[in-house]
Amino acid sequence: MMNYHDPHQHIFRALADPTRRAILSMLSQGERPIGEIASEFEMTRPAVAKHLKILKEGDLISITEAGRERIHSLNPTPLKSASDWLNFFDQFWDDKLTQLKTQVEQSND
Numbered sequence: 001m002m003n004y005h006d007p008h009q010h011i012f013r014a015l016a017d018p019t020r021r022a023i024l025s026m027l028s029q030g031e032r033p034i035g036e037i038a039s040e041f042e043m044t045r046p047a048v049a050k051h052l053k054i055l056k057e058g059d060l061i062s063i064t065e066a067g068r069e070r071i072h073s074l075n076p077t078p079l080k081s082a083s084d085w086l087n088f089f090d091q092f093w094d095d096k097l098t099q100l101k102t103q104v105e106q107s108n109d
Contacts, residue, residue, distance in 0.1 A: 005015050007081075008081065008082055008085055008096060009079065010057050010058040010059070011058045011059070011060065011078045011079075011082045012082065013054065013057075014051065014054050014055050014057065014058030014060050015056060015058070015060075015082070017054075019041065019043075019051050019053065020051050020055055022038060022040075022041075023048075023051060023052070023055060023061075023105070024055065024061075024074060026040060026067060027072060027073060027074040029074075030073075031071050031072060031073035032071070032072055032073075033066075033069045033070065033087060034048060034052065034069075034072065035044055035069075036068060052054060052072060058078060059075055059077075059078045060074070060075055060079065061073060061074060061075055061108055063073050067081070068071075
């Protein structure tokens with residue numbers, strides 16, 4: 001059995017949930033405290049805090065303290081890494097479909 005640690009595991013775990021993706025979209029518009037984030041969802045503040053914790057584990061957000069508030073902001077760098085990983089497979093399928101097209105065209109001749 002291969003013992004492989006995927007460096008993208010925490011990123012994809014964070015992106016797997018629609019609530020977390022919605023939080024990232026919200027933070028792409030600007031930084032926000034947890035109260036402002038929680039007000040956009042029909043769930044408890046502790047539930048939102050759990051989502052924020054997973055986003056933090058994926059390094060998709062950063063948290064700074066401003067007095068008594070904790071301000072959450074988007075960290076887009078890991079998204080680029082995940083996008084690059086996904087784009088590899090996009091190219092893989094483009095190549096495979098091109099090969100299939102060539103084979104079909106050759107068999108029709």
